[in-house]
Amino acid sequence: MSSLFSKIIERAEEVSEEKEFDAVVIGAGIAGMEASLDLADMGYSVLLIEKEPTIGGKMFLLSKVFPTLDCASCISTPKMAAVAHHPNITLWTYSEVLKIRRDSERGYVLRVMKKPRFVDESACTGCYTCEEVCPIDVPKELDFNLRARRAAYIPFDTAVPKIAVIDIDNCILCGKCERECPVNAINFLQKPKIYTVKAKSIIIATGYNLFQAEKKEQYGFGTIPNVVTSMQMERLLSPTRPFNHVLRPMDGKEPASIGYVLCTGSKDRTVGNPICSQVCCMYSIKQAQLILGALPLADVTIYYMDIRAYGKGFEEFYNQAQAMGVRFIHGRVAKVEKGEGGSVKVKYENIDEGGKLETAEHDLLVLSVGLLPNCEITKVFNGISLSLDEFGWLLSPDPTNPVKTNLEGVFAAGCSTGPKDIPDTVVQAASAAAECAAYLKKVNIIAEER
Amino acid sequence: MTKLTAQELRDMLNIKIPERLAKISKEQATARTKIISAISDRPKTIPEISEEIKMPVEKVTWNIMTLYRYGVVEPVEKTDEGYYRYRVRK
Numbered sequence: 001m002s003s004l005f006s007k008i009i010e011r012a013e014e015v016s017e018e019k020e021f022d023a024v025v026i027g028a029g030i031a032g033m034e035a036s037l038d039l040a041d042m043g044y045s046v047l048l049i050e051k052e053p054t055i056g057g058k059m060f061l062l063s064k065v066f067p068t069l070d071c072a073s074c075i076s077t078p079k080m081a082a083v084a085h086h087p088n089i090t091l092w093t094y095s096e097v098l099k100i101r102r103d104s105e106r107g108y109v110l111r112v113m114k115k116p117r118f119v120d121e122s123a124c125t126g127c128y129t130c131e132e133v134c135p136i137d138v139p140k141e142l143d144f145n146l147r148a149r150r151a152a153y154i155p156f157d158t159a160v161p162k163i164a165v166i167d168i169d170n171c172i173l174c175g176k177c178e179r180e181c182p183v184n185a186i187n188f189l190q191k192p193k194i195y196t197v198k199a200k201s202i203i204i205a206t207g208y209n210l211f212q213a214e215k216k217e218q219y220g221f222g223t224i225p226n227v228v229t230s231m232q233m234e235r236l237l238s239p240t241r242p243f244n245h246v247l248r249p250m251d252g253k254e255p256a257s258i259g260y261v262l263c264t265g266s267k268d269r270t271v272g273n274p275i276c277s278q279v280c281c282m283y284s285i286k287q288a289q290l291i292l293g294a295l296p297l298a299d300v301t302i303y304y305m306d307i308r309a310y311g312k313g314f315e316e317f318y319n320q321a322q323a324m325g326v327r328f329i330h331g332r333v334a335k336v337e338k339g340e341g342g343s344v345k346v347k348y349e350n351i352d353e354g355g356k357l358e359t360a361e362h363d364l365l366v367l368s369v370g371l372l373p374n375c376e377i378t379k380v381f382n383g384i385s386l387s388l389d390e391f392g393w394l395l396s397p398d399p400t401n402p403v404k405t406n407l408e409g410v411f412a413a414g415c416s417t418g419p420k421d422i423p424d425t426v427v428q429a430a431s432a433a434a435e436c437a438a439y440l441k442k443v444n445i446i447a448e449e450r
Numbered sequence: 451m452t453k454l455t456a457q458e459l460r461d462m463l464n465i466k467i468p469e470r471l472a473k474i475s476k477e478q479a480t481a482r483t484k485i486i487s488a489i490s491d492r493p494k495t496i497p498e499i500s501e502e503i504k505m506p507v508e509k510v511t512w513n514i515m516t517l518y519r520y521g522v523v524e525p526v527e528k529t530d531e532g533y534y535r536y537r538v539r540k
């Protein structure tokens with residue numbers, strides 16, 4: 001049966017007026033925001049397209065960042081606001097690129113769909129009334145399903161833009177939100193709008209996908225209570241956490257013993273991802289330190305194959321965690337089983353003990369999930385194709401210039417080219433913006449000479 | 451009163467609300483009412499609520515945390531076993 005949303009998509013309206021920009025940036029995580037701000041500051045006009053109802057990507061969902069332990073949302077929220085208010089940036093959230101083709105004259109032509117929020121963006125004040133009266137609870141994706149949101153919802157308190165959206169496939173069209181909205185912003189007759197956009201250049205900043213922990217069946221995610229992913233743990237540790245404290249999702253108990261399984265879905269041929277995800281060791285060490293801050297009496301154990309503490313201050317950060325009492329066990333976890341009273345049993349091979357098979361029990365087990373490519377966007381290129389590497393990340397044909405792609409005028413930023421941490425993402429985004437600006441200058445000179 | 455756009459959309463696309471959603475809406479309302487009434491006399495932990503209203507503990511946690519985020523309930527104290535007790539916010 002087709003969903004209501006797909007029925008509504010069929011009602012999409014073409015907008016006849018064409019839009020033109022120097023650059024289109026696809027994806028508004030930290031990479032896309034940084035690249036857009038840099039280009040906009042240089043005076044170029046930018047269209048920033050984000051598929052979700054809010055910008056910010058994964059970073060604004062994080063607790064703190066390693067190794068400095070700065071608050072992630074304190075860093076990303078001002079950037080999100082700067083993007084929204086920059087006069088040279090046009091921001092389209094809840095929007096999807098349907099097609100991109102090369103235009104010999106003017107660079108690229110994109111077809112972009114702005115999906116309906118069923119809320120008048122210019123009227124909504126972000127007052128939450130619709131969310132409060134809506135009778136339908138839906139797992140909240142941005143809290144990785146640890147609690148519910150409503151069918152009418154504002155994605156986050158710090159969302160940009162802070163405008164409600166209606167999840168029409170989970171809506172019973174009861175009309176309560178519409179009746180109660182103090183500014184009459186709700187309109188179920190809104191239709192998707194399809195725009196034609198011309199751009200001289202494109203930056204792809206579509207980031208990464210998280211490894212789906214269910215795929216590692218022997219680790220029990222989704223079947224054994226109190227096995228969570230590292231992203232769920234980020235949410236539990238964040239100031240905007242879904243619970244009132246760091247608690248077990250099964251029964252709300254404060255965990256006294258927490259285990260971490262590093263490399264879940266990374267360096268693992270059995271799940272088709274043989275490469276290292278670069279950030280899991282460090283984010284797990286960060287989380288261990290934050291747990292000890294929140295729960296000073298807790299035991300934290302990290303099961304690892306090898307610790308990759310390669311960046312500035314990383315080794316010291318690792319040593320600091322050890323000094324704080326975090327246990328590091330050099331061992332591969334073979335199996336996870338359900339224990340008594342909501343505990344989780346971990347069976348592992350202790351490499352430092354000559355490969356001895358041992359069992360430990362924890363109140364909560366965190367799977368440090370890896371980063372996987374998200375290059376779905378390559379499918380919308382029409383008549384031209386973007387090259388990917390053997391693992392599915394965007395590939396630069398020039399090893400000395402990792403932000404270039406095989407297509408002229410198309411650049412890549414952030415985790416679209418491979419797993420990386422935030423500082424490396426930002427450096428690469430700035431580099432993509434600089435390359436893009438140089439390209440735009442060249443294109444503009446050629447156009448003037450004609 | 452003018453017709454709601456929700457009703458207009460229903461009529462225009464001849465939409466029948468899936469049974470799944472009607473069921474969710476009813477179940478949720480019942481679950482929330484039961485939880486709120488269980489803690490209306492005194493604050494309770496999630497396992498205590500679960501025991502009293504015979505609802506799986508995971509489901510109580512899910513609802514309590516949702517009610518907490520929507521400002522309906524609040525934690526008041528922590529037991530020696532590491533559980534918080536929740537009460538209806540005044």
Ligand SMILES: Cc1cc2nc3c(=O)[nH]c(=O)nc-3n(C[C@H](O)[C@H](O)[C@H](O)COP(=O)(O)OP(=O)(O)OC[C@H]3O[C@@H](n4cnc5c(N)ncnc54)[C@H](O)[C@@H]3O)c2cc1C
Nearest residue numbers: 027029030031051057058065066206207208414415421422
């Ligand atoms: C659990 C965990 C903890 C971490 N902790 C840290 C840390 O402490 N410190 C650190 O340095 N790094 C950390 N990282 C890594 C950090 O998340 C990344 O470095 C950073 O988020 C990369 O940013 P990005 O913009 O490239 O990608 P993303 O954050 O993935 O953003 C991509 C954006 O593009 C959008 N998008 C995707 N496809 C499309 C499309 N087709 N059209 C339009 N929009 C699209 C997405 O919705 C998203 O908004 C952590 C990662 C994880 C998993």
Ligand code: SF4
Nearest residue numbers: 124125127128130181
């Ligand atoms: S009730 Fe109206 S104004 Fe308030 S958040 Fe919802 S749509 Fe926006």
Ligand code: SF4
Nearest residue numbers: 134171172174175177
């Ligand atoms: S019409 Fe839909 S979104 Fe609005 S209150 Fe009813 S179920 Fe919620």
